[in-house]
Amino acid sequence: MNAEVKSGQNQATLELQNVSRSYGDEWSQEHIIADFSLTVESNKLTVLVGPSGCGKSTLVNLIAGFDKPDSGKILLNGKQVTGPGQDRMVVFQETALMPWQTTRQNVVFGPKLRGERSDADIDAEANRLLDKVGLAEFKDKYPIQLSGGMQRRAELARAMINHPLIMIMDEPFRGLDAMSRELMQEFFVRLYEENRRTNLFVTSEIEEAIFLADRLVVLSNRPTSVRKVIDITLPRPRDFHMLSSTEAYEYKREAMELLHEEAMRSFNRASGSGLMDAIAGGGGGD
Numbered sequence: 001m002n003a004e005v006k007s008g009q010n011q012a013t014l015e016l017q018n019v020s021r022s023y024g025d026e027w028s029q030e031h032i033i034a035d036f037s038l039t040v041e042s043n044k045l046t047v048l049v050g051p052s053g054c055g056k057s058t059l060v061n062l063i064a065g066f067d068k069p070d071s072g073k074i075l076l077n078g079k080q081v082t083g084p085g086q087d088r089m090v091v092f093q094e095t096a097l098m099p100w101q102t103t104r105q106n107v108v109f110g111p112k113l114r115g116e117r118s119d120a121d122i123d124a125e126a127n128r129l130l131d132k133v134g135l136a137e138f139k140d141k142y143p144i145q146l147s148g149g150m151q152r153r154a155e156l157a158r159a160m161i162n163h164p165l166i167m168i169m170d171e172p173f174r175g176l177d178a179m180s181r182e183l184m185q186e187f188f189v190r191l192y193e194e195n196r197r198t199n200l201f202v203t204s205e206i207e208e209a210i211f212l213a214d215r216l217v218v219l220s221n222r223p224t225s226v227r228k229v230i231d232i233t234l235p236r237p238r239d240f241h242m243l244s245s246t247e248a249y250e251y252k253r254e255a256m257e258l259l260h261e262e263a264m265r266s267f268n269r270a271s272g273s274g275l276m277d278a279i280a281g282g283g284g285g286d
């Protein structure tokens, strides 16, 4: 375990207590998140996996403080989240790099604006982070000169230089081709294993979730709540070969079964038919 963790710095426990969020007016309310409770443990990588549209980004927005729950509480180290803050950094799927600034300028922008550290200190850390994410040669290039994968790596460096208590990643690798995605997962898992900063990672890809996670949180369909938390005990440092182990296969099977059940449940609700029962042999008529 690394020194940061041992010294007790960067301890960050995030608690979601019976969080609910609906959209719409009183006539056509849509319950997106319902009674959602979860503890995101300090210095662990927690991955939320759930189908598209189940409410993952809604949840991220609540945790980031961009939106407020209708009921329930979100606490970071015991303190209620009431709005956005530097203690939580979010990396989204869409790039948020400023196109008129170079990669390096994008990375140092936040800390230099706040002026809490010396410029020399910030520049040195930016260089170190950009080297780590494989952008050594691209520090002085503009975002448009970077590939999609490189832009995501620059975003990672830009978030990490702020030393947030918790990093929140909302499908940051979605839309990348398979090779770039795999590369990103490796870069990301190395960064995580180095500093073990509390991380909440959202994805709809089960293999990505298992490769990265210490704890895998399988979400239910809408209204979204926690279906099951699975501890992933694959050793670290992780490598892709581990995904072919019996252990990884078992995690995958369990997560897929749960997600399949959730999908069928919502299909049944939507269609009003007893498809689940029919498949189970209980819904057959004459």
Ligand SMILES: Nc1ncnc2c1ncn2[C@@H]1O[C@H](COP(=O)(O)OP(=O)(O)OP(=O)(O)O)[C@@H](O)[C@H]1O
Pocket (backbone or CB within 6 Å): 023, 024, 032, 051, 052, 053, 054, 055, 056, 057, 058, 059, 204
């Ligand atoms: N501001 C809003 N107003 C009304 N409805 C919203 C709002 N934000 C989200 N929704 C609805 O909430 C539901 C969940 O959306 P959300 O983006 O959280 O899902 P998601 O799991 O992140 O999906 P994806 O996998 O596509 O990213 C959707 O049906 C969406 O239409």
Ligand SMILES: [Mg+2]
Pocket (backbone or CB within 6 Å): 056, 057, 058, 170, 171
């Ligand atoms: Mg989303």
